[in-house]
């Protein structure tokens with residue numbers, strides 16, 4: 506064997522072995538470029554060179570930055586991912602009486618004293634943890650572990666009754682399908698989501714809902730879709746993702762974990778950790794608005810009506826802090842969240858998250874249940890999109906796992922994470938491209954607004970939305986309503 510050949514073989518081996526360290530990043534960049542090419546220009550991303558972090562919040566809170574769906578190409582994509590019933594999902598409703606009524610209803614369903622909400626969340630977490638992690642040492646994906654907790658919790662809030670196991674499966678099946686398609690790790694499976702809609706329709710028809718729903722939601726299907734969208738999709742997905750971030754942070758900061766476990770009553774410390782986690786890993790990458798009138802904030806900051814403004818949360822959260830890349834929960838003792846560039850739940854003046862009060866309360870309760878049972882350990886990467894669903898080793902408190910075994914598991918997790926990342930990036934590129942193209946083909950938002958006004962009323966000469974939903978939104982193919990193989 507010649508020296509040249511050996512060198513070539515070594516270079517080829519180094520190339521292959523190093524791919525997990527650079528190829529996933531390159532593939533993410535390629536995916537963003539493919540999306541932009543298929544979907545057209547994305548609008549104005551802020552903060553940018555003209556809108557600094559100081560004007561970011563002013564622009565976000567501007568009364569004319571109030572359009573949600575009509576007139577943005579992005580809407581077709583979000584409607585596609587958040588189907589069925591995207592036209593009545595609170596996040597997508599245009600401002601007006603229908604939005605106001607729906608927003609009021611969501612807040613009233615989420616209401617409760619901190620003590621009641623904490624107890625309900627702790628009970629659900631305890632039940633699910635005891636059922637799903639019976640052993641002393643278990644490898645889990647934290648997002649998967651948390652989904653059933655929040656499925657049970659929100660079923661309790663919506664129906665005021667415990668969640669039967671079969672219904673929990675329907676809810677987690679729906680929520681997983683939504684979040685996996687949003688992250689491009691799976692295609693949509695509309696049949697899975699439709700099974701939950703049928704359950705909700707049955708419960709509504711039986712008069713089982715202990716809440717009054719807005720008259721502005723015209724038929725039973727709109728009502729079922731509203732509940733499905735807000736509580737069994739957004740709520741379950743967001744809480745599971747938020748908990749996956751929080752618990753992964755604890756798994757990777759053993760000193761913080763030890764402190765919180767030793768003082769479970771210390772809400773202040775845990776509150777700081779939650780603030781810092783949501784600062785570094787905000788659940789929204791970008792939230793968009795379509796301007797309904799011209800905006801002029803002085804200087805060069807002028808946007809005509811119809812501009813799509815994209816508010817970049819991670820970029821905003823990284824400005825105005827000392828060492829923004831360092832995880833430092835203690836910083837929240839030195840600064841106030843009110844004065845900092847910190848909007849994990851959006852801005853108060855412009856459609857903030859209705860669960861801004863509930864979420865930290867119930868996150869604290871669920872975290873205490875986890876820490877009371879287990880120590881957490883993980884060596885995987887931690888990024889905002891968290892597509893790996895947060896692999897983690899749970900060791901029951903009191904159980905002695907020899908240090909060399911724990912080190913071996915962590916080494917395994919680290920290597921598997923790299924290679925999974927590589928495979929997943931390729932998958933995301935393929936599935937993402939397909940879904941962006943499919944959403945563009947269906948043009949759900951554009952089609953809807955060609956036939957309805959912003960309050961959901963059919964435009965003159967159009968057929969009214971019936972019990973089967975707006976006739977103008979293309980229905981999916983196949984006997985199960987699912988266009989993709991299960």
Ligand code: HEM
Nearest residue numbers: 595596735740743747788789792849850851856858860864
């Ligand atoms: C830690 C958990 C959560 C975080 C960090 C979070 C974050 C956010 C953010 C940043 C927004 C505003 C986006 C924008 O300006 O367009 C938002 C909106 C929203 N969130 Fe949450 N969320 C969480 C949990 C929940 C839960 C539990 C629910 C339960 C129903 C929920 C329902 C909604 C809805 C319906 C909207 C749309 C509000 C509107 O347009 O009126 N979120 N969320």
